[in-house]
Amino acid sequence: TQLIKPRIRAILSKELPAELVDKLPKHWTQIGDVLILPLREELEPYKHRIAEVYAEVLGVKAVLRKGRICGEFRETNYELLYGNDTVTIHRENGILYKLDVAKVMFSPANVKERVRMAKIAKPDELVVDMFAGVGHLSLPMAVHGGARVIAIEKSPYTFRFLVENIELNKVQDRMTAYNIDNRDFLGENIADRILMGYVVKTHEFIPKALSIAKDEAIIHYHNTVPERLMPREPLETFQKTAREYGYEVEKLNELVIKRYAPGVWHVVLDLSVFKR
Numbered sequence: 001t002q003l004i005k006p007r008i009r010a011i012l013s014k015e016l017p018a019e020l021v022d023k024l025p026k027h028w029t030q031i032g033d034v035l036i037l038p039l040r041e042e043l044e045p046y047k048h049r050i051a052e053v054y055a056e057v058l059g060v061k062a063v064l065r066k067g068r069i070c071g072e073f074r075e076t077n078y079e080l081l082y083g084n085d086t087v088t089i090h091r092e093n094g095i096l097y098k099l100d101v102a103k104v105m106f107s108p109a110n111v112k113e114r115v116r117m118a119k120i121a122k123p124d125e126l127v128v129d130m131f132a133g134v135g136h137l138s139l140p141m142a143v144h145g146g147a148r149v150i151a152i153e154k155s156p157y158t159f160r161f162l163v164e165n166i167e168l169n170k171v172q173d174r175m176t177a178y179n180i181d182n183r184d185f186l187g188e189n190i191a192d193r194i195l196m197g198y199v200v201k202t203h204e205f206i207p208k209a210l211s212i213a214k215d216e217a218i219i220h221y222h223n224t225v226p227e228r229l230m231p232r233e234p235l236e237t238f239q240k241t242a243r244e245y246g247y248e249v250e251k252l253n254e255l256v257i258k259r260y261a262p263g264v265w266h267v268v269l270d271l272s273v274f275k276r
């Protein structure tokens with residue numbers, strides 16, 4: 001980036017009003033050969049040209065404007081500024097992730113967690129990924145950890161990439177995918193480990209996770225939590241619900257993934273649950 005920024009500046013300083021040159025994005029996210037660019041409002045009239053220059057200098061085929069991730073499927077819906085094909089293959093930690101960056105969330109801030117999951121999985125244990133996405137967290141567990149994985153993804157569009165990624169990473173023998181709402185999943189008392197990689201409403205899925213879990217299991221419980229409720233939450237809510245369903249919970253670990261919104265954090269708890 002040290003060499004790239006001056007090149008971009010040199011080109012655009014001839015075309016943009018001087019006061020806007022300093023407002024050009026200094027950070028960006030590259031996923032495969034697609035770029036996500038945070039662009040300030042003032043740059044709106046020049047957004048297509050700016051995107052074109054970043055694309056040329058960085059050698060990517062498409063540029064999206066960073067925006068909000070929203071809805072049940074956590075879709076990006078980012079505005080396309082340059083190029084027309086936003087489907088790419090991203091390589092990370094020896095895993096190939098095929099996805100449409102314009103639709104599917106893939107957060108660079110979650111990379112530590114994807115790497116951590118690769119190390120935490122154990123050979124032949126059964127992992128149920130209740131919010132699989134394109135296999136963000138569970139592909140590393142199957143590929144590097146040798147775990148067996150049941151990956152559940154509700155969005156039909158995201159599911160297509162999940163299926164392709166299982167093949168791309170050659171773990172068809174270890175990973176099975178279901179395109180359903182995880183609340184309709186019929187398996188009970190089967191999982192050694194459960195991934196709950198979701199935010200905002202994850203607590204609504206605690207009873208389902210407990211019914212999928214074996215009598216003793218590990219649950220990686222993600223949720224978003226206002227800072228003023230930390231560190232009591234999100235453990236307290238999980239424990240309360242688990243007790244109602246006859247489970248004891250022990251917290252093994254707690255990590256902050258990233259800032260989700262002002263004063264709100266995305267955290268993950270590693271929980272050991274066991275039936276009383």
Ligand code: SAM
Pocket residue numbers: 072073074105110130131132133134136137152153154155158180181182183196197198199
């Ligand atoms: N778990 C990955 C991670 O943490 O990086 C992917 C996270 S992505 C934000 C969550 C995924 O869960 C989305 O692809 C969304 O479509 C899916 N999802 C949401 N509700 C679901 C449900 N009830 N059953 C199955 N999948 C669901």
